[in-house]
Amino acid sequence: MTVSIEDVAARAGVSTATVSRALRGLPNVSELTRERVRDAARALDYVVSPSASSLATGRTSTVGVVVPYVGRWFFGQVISGAEAALRQSGFDLLLYTVGAEDSRRRFFEELPVRRRVDAVLVLSLPLTDAEVEAIAGLRLPTAMVGASVPGFSSVRIDDVGGASKAVNHLINLGHQRIAMIHGAGIEPAQFTAPEDRRRGYLSALSSARLEYDASLQVDGGFTLAGGERAMASLLSSKHPPTAVFAQSDEMAFGALRAIRRAGLRCPEDVSVVGFDDHEMAEMLDLTTVAQPVTEQGVLAVGHILAELRGEAAPSEDLVPTHVVIRGTTAPPTAKPMRSRTPARSASRSVG
Amino acid sequence: MTVSIEDVAARAGVSTATVSRALRGLPNVSELTRERVRDAARALDYVVSPSASSLATGRTSTVGVVVPYVGRWFFGQVISGAEAALRQSGFDLLLYTVGAEDSRRRFFEELPVRRRVDAVLVLSLPLTDAEVEAIAGLRLPTAMVGASVPGFSSVRIDDVGGASKAVNHLINLGHQRIAMIHGAGIEPAQFTAPEDRRRGYLSALSSARLEYDASLQVDGGFTLAGGERAMASLLSSKHPPTAVFAQSDEMAFGALRAIRRAGLRCPEDVSVVGFDDHEMAEMLDLTTVAQPVTEQGVLAVGHILAELRGEAAPSEDLVPTHVVIRGTTAPPTAKPMRSRTPARSASRSVG
DNA sequence: ATGAAAGCGCTAACAA
DNA sequence: TTGTTAGCGCTTTCAT
Numbered sequence: 001m002t003v004s005i006e007d008v009a010a011r012a013g014v015s016t017a018t019v020s021r022a023l024r025g026l027p028n029v030s031e032l033t034r035e036r037v038r039d040a041a042r043a044l045d046y047v048v049s050p051s052a053s054s055l056a057t058g059r060t061s062t063v064g065v066v067v068p069y070v071g072r073w074f075f076g077q078v079i080s081g082a083e084a085a086l087r088q089s090g091f092d093l094l095l096y097t098v099g100a101e102d103s104r105r106r107f108f109e110e111l112p113v114r115r116r117v118d119a120v121l122v123l124s125l126p127l128t129d130a131e132v133e134a135i136a137g138l139r140l141p142t143a144m145v146g147a148s149v150p151g152f153s154s155v156r157i158d159d160v161g162g163a164s165k166a167v168n169h170l171i172n173l174g175h176q177r178i179a180m181i182h183g184a185g186i187e188p189a190q191f192t193a194p195e196d197r198r199r200g201y202l203s204a205l206s207s208a209r210l211e212y213d214a215s216l217q218v219d220g221g222f223t224l225a226g227g228e229r230a231m232a233s234l235l236s237s238k239h240p241p242t243a244v245f246a247q248s249d250e251m252a253f254g255a256l257r258a259i260r261r262a263g264l265r266c267p268e269d270v271s272v273v274g275f276d277d278h279e280m281a282e283m284l285d286l287t288t289v290a291q292p293v294t295e296q297g298v299l300a301v302g303h304i305l306a307e308l309r310g311e312a313a314p315s316e317d318l319v320p321t322h323v324v325i326r327g328t329t330a331p332p333t334a335k336p337m338r339s340r341t342p343a344r345s346a347s348r349s350v351g
Numbered sequence: 352m353t354v355s356i357e358d359v360a361a362r363a364g365v366s367t368a369t370v371s372r373a374l375r376g377l378p379n380v381s382e383l384t385r386e387r388v389r390d391a392a393r394a395l396d397y398v399v400s401p402s403a404s405s406l407a408t409g410r411t412s413t414v415g416v417v418v419p420y421v422g423r424w425f426f427g428q429v430i431s432g433a434e435a436a437l438r439q440s441g442f443d444l445l446l447y448t449v450g451a452e453d454s455r456r457r458f459f460e461e462l463p464v465r466r467r468v469d470a471v472l473v474l475s476l477p478l479t480d481a482e483v484e485a486i487a488g489l490r491l492p493t494a495m496v497g498a499s500v501p502g503f504s505s506v507r508i509d510d511v512g513g514a515s516k517a518v519n520h521l522i523n524l525g526h527q528r529i530a531m532i533h534g535a536g537i538e539p540a541q542f543t544a545p546e547d548r549r550r551g552y553l554s555a556l557s558s559a560r561l562e563y564d565a566s567l568q569v570d571g572g573f574t575l576a577g578g579e580r581a582m583a584s585l586l587s588s589k590h591p592p593t594a595v596f597a598q599s600d601e602m603a604f605g606a607l608r609a610i611r612r613a614g615l616r617c618p619e620d621v622s623v624v625g626f627d628d629h630e631m632a633e634m635l636d637l638t639t640v641a642q643p644v645t646e647q648g649v650l651a652v653g654h655i656l657a658e659l660r661g662e663a664a665p666s667e668d669l670v671p672t673h674v675v676i677r678g679t680t681a682p683p684t685a686k687p688m689r690s691r692t693p694a695r696s697a698s699r700s701v702g
Numbered sequence: 703a704t705g706a707a708a709g710c711g712c713t714a715a716c717a718a
Numbered sequence: 719t720t721g722t723t724a725g726c727g728c729t730t731t732c733a734t
């Protein structure tokens with residue numbers, strides 16, 4: 001029923017070995033034979049059986065991509081980049097979504113990628129030590145995006161630099177009380193973004209000799225709702241900030257909503273900077289720190305392909321970010337926001 | 352180096368056939384032997400070789416998922432649902448992104464899924480006749496999401512019903528001039544959503560005996576920017592609508608931006624309803640038509656699994672939608688928006 | 703440059 | 719219930 005290499009060999013009048021060589025473009029095949037084989041293959045509509053071929057070679061031409069969620073903009077973009085790069089090199093992409101706790105546990109316990117893939121790509125997944133060990137036990141080229149683990153290739157953005165750029169932007173506008181909505185929760189150590197972004201925040205503040213106020217740092221759990229809660233709590237503190245740096249755009253969106261619901265305006269009453277340049281950031285006119293996204297997927301694939309070719313040892317990429325200035329940041333207004341009564345409105349200067 | 356079924360057989364003191372049977376849970380294996388085999392396998396950390404096994408069986412335990420883009424919320428959600436359902440049944444998911452024109456062409460020409468998958472899932476991809484034929488030539492169980500092709504299983508939402516619900520909501524609020532931002536561009540015939548949603552729109556209008564005005568239908572190309580342009584053109588027409596039904600949330604977001612930029616307010620000046628219940632719809636307080644998303648992926652997988660088991664012929668699912676009322680819809684205000692001067696505001700009656 | 707043949711690791715028919 | 723054995727379709731020495 002299905003046409004095999006033997007059929008092609010018969011039709012081309014050569015051995016199966018020659019068909020194999022000819023079709024894979026190996027040298028040591030005369031151009032004439034190669035052409036004849038190609039014609040036969042085309043005529044029979046022949047396709048190699050990947051299973052037979054990987055059984056024989058031990059290679060699968062497949063890369064496993066492990067990701068917490070598809071469906072979140074960021075991951076989707078990175079996957080796109082990775083897939084394009086893989087496809088171009090003749091690799092297939094096997095997807096493993098491990099966002100849910102049980103699927104995650106199962107993945108690392110059973111390691112379904114075993115024997116199925118030549119390499120692994122782990123996207124933005126903060127791994128526990130045990131998980132790192134499980135992956136390492138695979139002894140497969142592995143690259144991480146958004147996390148850095150010794151012994152593995154990784155692609156990350158310059159979180160420290162990005163955060164301080166964001167905060168510097170606020171400082172340059174004249175803000176002095178700058179809060180941060182962070183996402184440092186119970187995440188395992190490999191997820192360095194929250195800590196790095198905090199370091200960037202702190203270093204920008206201290207360079208500008210601004211006072212350090214621990215109460216200005218509040219957890220938003222990297223979610224929209226969390227960002228909203230965090231902002232609400234900042235707005236109801238005794239001495240609210242005039243500007244907020246959110247460690248992610250989603251939290252910034254939540255912050256914007258909290259501001260709106262509080263009857264305040266952004267940027268007039270509070271400035272907000274996000275981080276990511278989420279697809280909706282432009283829509284919401286959010287000033288934010290942009291990072292190359294698709295590109296990170298491409299770079300990560302570059303690492304594993306190089307390792308597969310035996311060309312390179314694991315290495316790390318740090319890709320740059322840049323601030324995109326939009327409408328949610330402005331100089332602080334002259335009067336404190338808690339006195340927004342009509343009577344005094346004349347006392348306010350813009351910018 | 353790698354442990355094979357023979358090693359397990361040796362250790363368990365049985366034949367490889369028995370190991371195979373025992374591990375796959377086939378009957379005709381005594382519980383005692385099965386246990387011994389399991390122990391041996393566990394002790395040796397044995398995993399079957401998928402390539403060997405599929406070479407022998409002809410099955411791959413893999414399903415190819417073809418999608419225009421990952422990275423768009425909707426597709427990501429559907430993929431999530433599909434992946435979970437597949438994983439649960441022991442299938443792997445091979446991802447094919449064919450959004451770019453060249454990757455799409457390559458996919459349908461070379462059909463890289465041949466010999467690699469047991470079934471195919473096509474997500475929200477309007478296929479040309481030639482493409483449909485290519486897929487059909489695979490002779491593999493195939494399911495479509497968001498499109499319906501004779502001979503294939505499909506899962507779609509009730510676009511007609513959803514659209515008319517949305518428009519009825521506006522009508523019930525008292526609107527009379529209701530525009531539609533659609534996405535009927537050059538899409539191939541399989542993508543029925545734009546046309547179905549238009550039918551729902553028209554039927555709601557005619558049931559309410561509202562006049563038909565072709566100039567109220569404008570193309571937004573299913574993108575945010577397109578929606579913005581479409582809204583801008585509606586707002587600059589001689590007789591602007593008081594409400595707009597956008598065929599997708601993304602276009603609705605664009606419409607909201609156009610409204611804001613025009614210095615108008617939503618819903619005071621114009622009401623807007625979207626379609627999808629995009630993750631950002633809540634954030635933007637957009638009234639919209641919600642559809643089950645993840646579930647469509649699950650249902651589609653159900654179809655192909657049933658076909659794989661030989662249990663069912665291709666069939667179609669039509670899943671229901673419901674309107675989620677949020678803050679972008681309200682009764683039309685008493686005065687026409689082009690005369691937003693206090694003097695004339697009394698001259699208009701509410702719906 | 704080409705061919706013969708031995709696997710790769712499993713499954714499934716058939717025997718026992 | 720278990721074992722024997724013949725493939726599944728390819729790649730890769732090793733000869734020629």
